[in-house]
Amino acid sequence: MNFDPNIGQYLIKAFAEGCASHAYIVAGEAKRLPRLLAECAVVTMCPNHTDDDCVCCRKVQSGKHQDVITLPVDPDKTRLTVTDIAYLVDESAKRPVDNSEARVFLLNAADSVAGVGSELWQNKLLKTLEEPLTGIYIFIGVTDAEGLLPTVRSRCQILRQHRQTERQVRDLLVARGYDAKYSEMAAAMAGGSAETAEQLFADDVVFDCYALAADIATQMTSTKNALRFASDILSKRDHIGDVLGFLTVLMRESIVYRLAPQLCLLPSMADTVRAICELYTLNAAEGCVELLNQAKKRLDNGGNVTVVVDRLLSNILEMRYRCRKS
Numbered sequence: 314m315n316f317d318p319n320i321g322q323y324l325i326k327a328f329a330e331g332c333a334s335h336a337y338i339v340a341g342e343a344k345r346l347p348r349l350l351a352e353c354a355v356v357t358m359c360p361n362h363t364d365d366d367c368v369c370c371r372k373v374q375s376g377k378h379q380d381v382i383t384l385p386v387d388p389d390k391t392r393l394t395v396t397d398i399a400y401l402v403d404e405s406a407k408r409p410v411d412n413s414e415a416r417v418f419l420l421n422a423a424d425s426v427a428g429v430g431s432e433l434w435q436n437k438l439l440k441t442l443e444e445p446l447t448g449i450y451i452f453i454g455v456t457d458a459e460g461l462l463p464t465v466r467s468r469c470q471i472l473r474q475h476r477q478t479e480r481q482v483r484d485l486l487v488a489r490g491y492d493a494k495y496s497e498m499a500a501a502m503a504g505g506s507a508e509t510a511e512q513l514f515a516d517d518v519v520f521d522c523y524a525l526a527a528d529i530a531t532q533m534t535s536t537k538n539a540l541r542f543a544s545d546i547l548s549k550r551d552h553i554g555d556v557l558g559f560l561t562v563l564m565r566e567s568i569v570y571r572l573a574p575q576l577c578l579l580p581s582m583a584d585t586v587r588a589i590c591e592l593y594t595l596n597a598a599e600g601c602v603e604l605l606n607q608a609k610k611r612l613d614n615g616g617n618v619t620v621v622v623d624r625l626l627s628n629i630l631e632m633r634y635r636c637r638k639s
């Protein structure tokens with residue numbers, strides 16, 4: 314197992330030095346959280362682990378270790394409830410059963426820090442966090458540690474997934490044989506995770522989406538061709554997030570290009586970025602980033618895709634005209 318430097322490797326040291334905490338918040342990308350939580354369980358259950366074929370570690374990794382309890386209890390549910398925490402409270406009073414000295418609770422709370430009921434489970438968990446029992450370790454996986462209640466945060470230590478710079482990710486992809494320009498795009502989209510960036514190469518459509526985003530940023534000049542771009546976006550229905558995501562990257566890049574060009578992430582797209590600078594003032598580009606964030610939020614909340622896309626494109630055009638150089 315390759316341990317994250319900030320999580321698995323950090324915990325190995327903490328256990329070796331006898332200063333491991335009883336409760337951690339593990340902050341990372343949603344896709345990566347199950348793996349990061351598994352790392353925590355492996356290290357806690359097998360802190361002196363040396364042998365790659367170790368029975369204990371294999372049990373933990375395959376989800377069969379009886380002292381590693383994953384919540385929500387129902388694997389089909391994504392939101393934690395007070396019932397899950399009640400289960401944790403009961404189980405944490407029990408002795409380890411599987412030839413071990415610890416019991417580990419892995420809480421995947423990625424979808425549980427906001428919305429209805431999110432405070433209930435956290436409040437129920439507080440008492441356990443305040444009165445730690447020997448041999449009980451709790452790991453709360455989240456994408457946004459700041460979304461948790463301050464009372465929960467203050468009782469846990471926060472471990473954050475290690476991130477590389479976009480340039481390191483790009484270099485790594487190029488070293489693995491990927492095209493340099495695509496590597497740049499993937500790295501800019503993946504927010505410092507080489508693994509996420511590499512996954513983008515699994516589907517060619519993703520790069521078509523990036524090309525479409527570049528066309529929209531440089532060629533959308535009237536409500537008439539906005540209509541065509543709207544239908545192009547809608548034809549990639551399963552990948553609208555990729556189009557809007559890359560459009561955001563491009564708008565940001567055009568801002569960086571003007572303010573701190575040495576920090577640009579997409580040197581091989583410099584022509585595109587310059588064209589965006591011609592069309593959009595700094596204020597307009599900033600406004601567009603905000604419009605894109607709002608559109609993504611509407612889509613996440615189940616907004617009608619056609620309506621959201623149409624409105625977004627006409628708002629972008631309007632923003633461009635409104636912020637024109639005088």
Ligand SMILES: [Zn+2]
Nearest residue numbers: 359362367370
């Ligand atoms: Zn082991």
